[in-house]
Amino acid sequence: MREWGESLRTWLPPESVFFNCPLREKTTLRIGGEASVVVEIHQKEPLTRVIQEAIREGFPWFLLGGGSNVLFSDEGFRGLVVINCLNEIRLTSPTQIECGAGLPLLDFVRFSEECGLSGSEDLAGIPGSVGGAIVGNAGAFGRNIAEILDYVDIVNEDGELQRLTPHELDFDYRESRLKYSNDVVVSAGLSLSNSGEAEVSGRIQEILDLRAGKHPAWGVATAGSFFKNLPPENPGDRRIAAGLILDRAGALGLSVGDAAVFEKHANIVVNRGHATAVQVLELTTIMKRLAYESAGVLLEEEVRRIGFSQAELEKTQVLKVEPTE
């Protein structure tokens, strides 16, 4: 793998290829051991080529965007981590924007604002990339990115370029088919509606202020909400906040080493400095157990856990599933 990594330096900018790279430097939780090779890629053709080569060589690989929804293990990732930095953006029609999947989501929201286009304001303040947001159908305040998506261009598992429409992506709450495939989102087209720039700016500011009141400040090491909210009790109602259940269950104030529950939001785990991935797993297992014992609910992780053994992940299950005869 090292040899192949060296060969990447002959056709990619050498400073964009890293060996034995600590993944804590590439994620917002600031946790994770080393990846054998990390490449940061800014253009479509090299991105496609690297993935095609990794598939052909049979190397394990993982695609990372802003690293704001992942927990890497302390052992890291023995393979290639490709960081999608494709960040071009343009208007393709009076109301449609096309952008690279590595573009920070907030840059997309700000570009829409400059164009006086409405529809993305509620996404303001969600960290990470447009690609990561599409894969996990990110959203807030009852809106999500799938609602404004026209198409995605992907490199599929065979290394081929393909355009897909939202109905091919099985979007649901924090879900899409992309999450369970090795498809890489390269770029996306999103449709908005005409509005005034001032109106759009006002809503963005409102959202950022709301978030500032209950989320950790930018720069605090976290991956945001650790667990998904629960389905509504009645159809049409809002989802039940996992944070509320955890709050009532007494999760505020819990910590394991430097992994701690954020003091203003019981569903957010922060790294106070030197937290390990194992500590996060221990803490979040305690949180799950509390939620189960006090409210009878099984919380499901929203944060993707990468590089852990099956045995480590099984230990985080609150209910053991007995094999059927």
Ligand SMILES: Cc1cc2nc3c(=O)[nH]c(=O)nc-3n(C[C@H](O)[C@H](O)[C@H](O)COP(=O)(O)OP(=O)(O)OC[C@H]3O[C@@H](n4cnc5c(N)ncnc54)[C@H](O)[C@@H]3O)c2cc1C
């Ligand atoms: C403070 C804070 C607040 C947050 N608030 C919210 C919120 O309100 N709502 C919300 O939904 N989320 C929230 N999050 C979680 C996170 O920001 C989102 O899930 C975000 O969309 C993840 O994007 P990313 O680029 O960082 O993805 P990453 O963490 O880099 O990756 C997440 C997953 O997506 C995959 N992926 C990323 N890019 C691509 C691509 N181009 N092609 C294929 N797969 C890809 C990765 O392989 C990985 O499996 C918050 C996080 C933080 C730290």
